[in-house]
Amino acid sequence: MSLWVWILLGAAAAYGLKILGYLVPASWLKHPLVGRISGLLTIGLLASLVMLNTVSVDQGIALDARVGALVAAAVALLLRAPFLLVVIIGAAAAAGLRLLGFP
Amino acid sequence: MGLSVTIAVSLFGLSFGALAVAAGFSFWQTIALSALMFTGGSQFAFIGVIAAGGSPAAAFSSATLLGVRNTIYAVQIKAMLNPAGAKRLVAAHVTIDESMAVSTAQEDPAEQRRGFWVTGIGIWTGWTAVTALGAWLGEFIAEPEAFGLDGAVVAAFLGLLWPRLKSVEPWALAVVAALVTTLTIPVVPSGLPVLIAAVVAIGWGLITAGRGGERR
Numbered sequence: 001m002s003l004w005v006w007i008l009l010g011a012a013a014a015y016g017l018k019i020l021g022y023l024v025p026a027s028w029l030k031h032p033l034v035g036r037i038s039g040l041l042t043i044g045l046l047a048s049l050v051m052l053n054t055v056s057v058d059q060g061i062a063l064d065a066r067v068g069a070l071v072a073a074a075v076a077l078l079l080r081a082p083f084l085l086v087v088i089i090g091a092a093a094a095a096g097l098r099l100l101g102f103p
Numbered sequence: 104m105g106l107s108v109t110i111a112v113s114l115f116g117l118s119f120g121a122l123a124v125a126a127g128f129s130f131w132q133t134i135a136l137s138a139l140m141f142t143g144g145s146q147f148a149f150i151g152v153i154a155a156g157g158s159p160a161a162a163f164s165s166a167t168l169l170g171v172r173n174t175i176y177a178v179q180i181k182a183m184l185n186p187a188g189a190k191r192l193v194a195a196h197v198t199i200d201e202s203m204a205v206s207t208a209q210e211d212p213a214e215q216r217r218g219f220w221v222t223g224i225g226i227w228t229g230w231t232a233v234t235a236l237g238a239w240l241g242e243f244i245a246e247p248e249a250f251g252l253d254g255a256v257v258a259a260f261l262g263l264l265w266p267r268l269k270s271v272e273p274w275a276l277a278v279v280a281a282l283v284t285t286l287t288i289p290v291v292p293s294g295l296p297v298l299i300a301a302v303v304a305i306g307w308g309l310i311t312a313g314r315g316g317e318r319r
Contacts, residue, residue, distance in 0.1 A: 006159035007132055010149055011139035013163070014170045018142075019195040021177020022186075029182040037308035038179055042207040043273050044304025045175070046264035047280035048297045049200055052288070053257045056296075058151070060289045069254025070261060077265045084107045090258020091111070095251030 065097035104263070105205050105221035111255040112143070112201055113229025118247050119146060120237020126154035130238050137234035141227060142199050145169040148293060169294035175301050176203035183207070183215055197223025201259075208263040276307055 028034070054070050055061045072093035076086045116137065123133040128150060136146045145166035152162035177198045180186075183206065186194040197220075206219035247253070268274050280300040287296040 003128070003153075003159050004132065004135075006163050007135055007149075008139070010145070010163045010166045011135065011141075013167045014140045014142050014145055014173070015196060017167070017170045018173045018177050018198045019192070021174040021179075021198070022181050022191050022195055024178050024181060026181075026185065029178075033308065033312055034182060036312065037305055038182055038207075039267075040273075040276060040304045040308045041175070041179065041301060043264065043267050043276050044280040044300045044307070045172075045297065046204055046208075046260060046267070047277035048284040048300035049204065050257065050260045050264060051281045051284040052297060053253070053260055055285055056288050056293075059293065061285065065248075065251070066253055066257050069251065069257045072254075073258035073261045076258075077262060083104050083259075083262045086262040087107050087111060087255050087258050090261075091251035091255035093251065094254025094257075095249065098249060098251070 062103070064103040065094040068097045068102070069094040104208070105218050105225060108201050108205055108222055108259050108263075109225035109229055111252055111259060112226050113233050114247055114250075114252055115143070115256075116230045116233030117237040117240075119143070119150075119230075120234040120239070121241055122147075122154070122237075123150045123234075124238045124241050126150045128153070130235075133238040134231065134235055137231045138227075140166065141196060141230070142170050142173055143230070144200075144294070165293065168292060171294060172200075172297045172301070173198050175298075176200075179203060179207060180219060183212075184219060194219070194223070197227050199223070199226065201226055204260060204263045208266060272311075276304060279303060279307075 050070070054066045055063065069090040073086050073090040076089045081089065119137065120133055123136065123146075124130070128136070136149060140146055140149070148169050149162045149166040152165050153159065177195060180194060180198055180203065184194070202219050202223035205222040206215045209215045209218050264277065268277060280303055283303055284296045284300050287299050291299070
């Protein structure tokens, strides 16, 4: 029963953290700096999420088939492939490398 | 964009469902994590701590730390879409990595709105349903990694970042953020590397503000 309590507490905390961001007064977001920082924040967060999804395992770093997916996706983007094709190429690269025996 | 991200990410629910049941969670506890906590990184941390023999309180702490980045996403979504009333309560629940990424990657306000809702609601529905399937099938299912789904997620985030890299400044920031993330992953608790990258981006904006840096 106690695990249920912690699951529900965890869900409540997760929602609380999300709604907190929406409670920031709208007037704070009108400052001209906010527009610029928001654009930079998107770039910083996306770049961070790319690396997190490419190299992280549990509490460390591993270089595996995901790195191949990253390179293949970058090449596809350089060749102006559409988004959906880029995603499929990423999956194919990772799956293909694993078939060849990469971790 | 929203749909392809939704499909790739939702299929990871198979792993989550199967791993949660293997870690000792009941079918309904597993569904509750996906439907109610609904933030993938936190959910995997929660079941990971329990699977490793940690206490539920420790699982709660790790999961909550990983959820802090959603607060930053929420501020961004509010600045962009400013949902009000009941819509805001729903928007908060579906504010996650992917809905933030797909919506902020768009230039046009209507596309930002569509991207946020399609991805947010789509993943909530798909992720919860596929979690149930994974929990039901348990250990009989193959690893999604064999189909390269983790590669698809990497490619999707890069594809969302790519259109923003139009000049030297965004490239420089992206490289710094990527480096900072990679270097901090092994040394700080999970959840912090993304927050550190966010602090770097905000600091970058504040420092360059006085120099009238160009937008984007």
